Amino acid sequence: MSDNILEIKDLVVHYETDDGCVNAVNGLSFSIGRKKTLGLVGETGAGKTTTALSILNLVPDPPGKIKSGSILLDGRDVLQMTDKELEEMRGNDVAMIFQDPMTALNPVMTVGDQIAESIELHQHVSSKEAFEKAKEMLKMVGIAESRAYDYPHQFSGGMRQRVVIAIALTCKPKLLLSDEPTTALDVTIQAQVLELMKELIRSQQMSMLLITHDLGVVAETCDDVAVMYAGKIVEIGTADEVFNHTLHPYTEGLFNSLPNLRERGEELIPIKGLMPDPMNLPEGCAFAPRCPYATEACEKTQPELTLMGGTHCVACLAYRDAQFSLRRNHNG
Amino acid sequence: MENKMENSHEITSAELKQAKGRSLAQETWRRMLKNKGAVIGMIFMILLIIVALLAEFIYNYDTDIVAQSASSSFSAPSAAHIFGTDQFGRDIFARVLYGARYSLLIGCGSVAFGLLVGLLLGSLAGFYGGFIDNLVMRANDILYAIPNILIAVVIVSLLGTTPLSLLLALSISAASSFARIARAAVMQIRGQEYIESAYAMGLPTWKVILRHIIPNCLSPIIVQVTLAIGSNIIAASSLSFLGVGVAPPMPEWGAMLSDSRQYIRSAPWMCIFPGLAIVVTVLALNLMGDGLRDALDPKLKK
Numbered sequence: 001m002s003d004n005i006l007e008i009k010d011l012v013v014h015y016e017t018d019d020g021c022v023n024a025v026n027g028l029s030f031s032i033g034r035k036k037t038l039g040l041v042g043e044t045g046a047g048k049t050t051t052a053l054s055i056l057n058l059v060p061d062p063p064g065k066i067k068s069g070s071i072l073l074d075g076r077d078v079l080q081m082t083d084k085e086l087e088e089m090r091g092n093d094v095a096m097i098f099q100d101p102m103t104a105l106n107p108v109m110t111v112g113d114q115i116a117e118s119i120e121l122h123q124h125v126s127s128k129e130a131f132e133k134a135k136e137m138l139k140m141v142g143i144a145e146s147r148a149y150d151y152p153h154q155f156s157g158g159m160r161q162r163v164v165i166a167i168a169l170t171c172k173p174k175l176l177l178s179d180e181p182t183t184a185l186d187v188t189i190q191a192q193v194l195e196l197m198k199e200l201i202r203s204q205q206m207s208m209l210l211i212t213h214d215l216g217v218v219a220e221t222c223d224d225v226a227v228m229y230a231g232k233i234v235e236i237g238t239a240d241e242v243f244n245h246t247l248h249p250y251t252e253g254l255f256n257s258l259p260n261l262r263e264r265g266e267e268l269i270p271i272k273g274l275m276p277d278p279m280n281l282p283e284g285c286a287f288a289p290r291c292p293y294a295t296e297a298c299e300k301t302q303p304e305l306t307l308m309g310g311t312h313c314v315a316c317l318a319y320r321d322a323q324f325s326l327r328r329n330h331n332g
Numbered sequence: 333m334e335n336k337m338e339n340s341h342e343i344t345s346a347e348l349k350q351a352k353g354r355s356l357a358q359e360t361w362r363r364m365l366k367n368k369g370a371v372i373g374m375i376f377m378i379l380l381i382i383v384a385l386l387a388e389f390i391y392n393y394d395t396d397i398v399a400q401s402a403s404s405s406f407s408a409p410s411a412a413h414i415f416g417t418d419q420f421g422r423d424i425f426a427r428v429l430y431g432a433r434y435s436l437l438i439g440c441g442s443v444a445f446g447l448l449v450g451l452l453l454g455s456l457a458g459f460y461g462g463f464i465d466n467l468v469m470r471a472n473d474i475l476y477a478i479p480n481i482l483i484a485v486v487i488v489s490l491l492g493t494t495p496l497s498l499l500l501a502l503s504i505s506a507a508s509s510f511a512r513i514a515r516a517a518v519m520q521i522r523g524q525e526y527i528e529s530a531y532a533m534g535l536p537t538w539k540v541i542l543r544h545i546i547p548n549c550l551s552p553i554i555v556q557v558t559l560a561i562g563s564n565i566i567a568a569s570s571l572s573f574l575g576v577g578v579a580p581p582m583p584e585w586g587a588m589l590s591d592s593r594q595y596i597r598s599a600p601w602m603c604i605f606p607g608l609a610i611v612v613t614v615l616a617l618n619l620m621g622d623g624l625r626d627a628l629d630p631k632l633k634k
Binding site for chain 1: 535
């Protein structure tokens with residue numbers, strides 16, 4: 001058995017629509033170690049959610065198509081599984097937490113029934129036993145057992161997200177996919193939910209893929225960080241490597257656009273321009289049009305992900321010049 | 333003594349907790365009870381159903397409903413015949429009560445059958461889209477283009493004037509409207525995040541449709557059911573009136589109206605009472621339908 005719970009290699013996912021082909025994920029590779037948490041960071045439309053759905057082999061088809069690549073989950077390729085194997089894997093080995101707790105629960109089922117559904121499906125117990133277990137799960141995420149008979153509309157947003165977490169964790173999956181679990185929550189509740197997730201992941205010895213565009217959340221929860229841009233990983237490494245020794249100009253741009261706690265008067269520096277149209281990606285580096293360091297070479301050749309020391313990889317042509325370093329690293 | 337007190341206290345608090353978790357159905361029921369029209373309609377329908385069920389035991393079909401007695405023909409409403417009698421001396425009150433069986437059977441039966449077929453085809457079309465959707469909905473469009481009465485006349489003339497063929501004829505038009513409603517509702521629910529989450533949980537497609545999609549589509553369908561029963565009762569009566577529905581001497585309301593045409597001036601009670609029966613029944617169903625629609629509409633929640 002390998003050390004990694006998940007290994008993705010050269011994943012390519014396209015959405016083939018009438019208007020053209022959307023290149024959502026273009027040759028993505030990364031892996032998650034056992035009991036590790038990887039943060040997948042990137043702006044809207046970078047292909048983060050598509051990546052997560054690919055791991056469950058749930059990319060909506062049509063129009064979505066997984067073109068090539070492999071996704072090894074505990075050594076087994078998800079893309080080769082039969083429907084039956086997939087149904088057994090989903091929810092049991094890999095569970096997903098969705099972004100918006102307001103819409104991720106079925107409005108006409110009690111929350112207890114919704115948690116019990118997953119238990120009944122995967123652990124083959126009677127519905128009564130499953131409901132008892134569901135109550136335990138509710139208690140675990142900090143909701144009174146008696147509320148198992150309530151409907152989602154009777155809960156607040158933060159409590160619903162706890163219910164969603166309970167559903168995801170009931171079968172003790174090996175890997176948890178969290179798709180922006182705190183984006184729809186307000187800041188105080190965000191902290192509570194994150195704390196709860198961290199604690200449960202530690203106690204149940206799970207691995208997690210945390211998808212977010214909030215670097216603060218990543219800093220707080222993740223062991224490793226992968227930065228995604230236009231369907232590719234541009235920088236990957238441990239949280240320390242990526243946060244304190246940033247290598248890619250895009251990552252630098254992300255940090256520059258965050259407010260600085262120490263110098264509150266300072267102006268934020270946004271990344272200029274927009275992400276390229278995924279139907280029409282540039283020939284060279286996808287970030288080149290917005291990159292302050294871009295050279296002519298960047299517009300022609302696609303950079304490869306190269307190891308820069310430790311576990312830190314970056315996909316940037318600028319590092320062909322051994323002297324090159326980002327401005328951020330000069331100041332800091 | 334004290335122990336007992338404590339026990340009873342526990343029960344009430346448990347009951348309270350149960351009461352807090354009201355399901356959509358309970359909530360709807362509670363709101364419907366606040367609507368006077370809906371309650372009146374519901375009470376009338378319950379009475380009518382009881383009457384229809386009991387009619388067979390109260391009246392003997394051969395002696396009370398179809399047996400003719402020339403001596404008492406055309407008697408005006410009186411204590412002996414509260415709705416009067418028709419040209420053959422048959423008691424109209426008995427015939428109207430007995431006729432509830434036909435109207436309800438045809439109304440409910442055609443809607444039930446149409447619902448089954450329409451819900452199945454409509455949800456398949458809405459769920460899978462593409463080719464299946466085109467196939468089902470275009471076939472549906474063709475049905476829509478032909479007047480319902482015409483379809484019914486064709487079917488009844490092919491299969492004979494029995495209540496069953498009338499039921500079948502009416503269920504075709506019911507199926508086509510249910511298919512439309514089901515398709516629209518399923519398409520809307522299909523894209524919701526909790527459906528994706530149900531898949532991510534590992535549920536097979538048929539379970540997702542049955543447990544998550546259909547229960548969420550029910551409210552527009554329930555409303556349509558009550559309204560469709562009313563309109564199908566009218567349609568059945570119209571067809572019987574035209575002579576292509578239930579054949580005389582069966583006491584179908586429309587057929588009774590048809591009989592009364594010639595005597596409308598000399599014996600108006602012959603058309604008034606069956607006509608009233610149709611009007612009141614359909615009104616009751618529509619009141620119920622309106623009440624249900626309001627009760628199920630989340631925008632009207634207080």
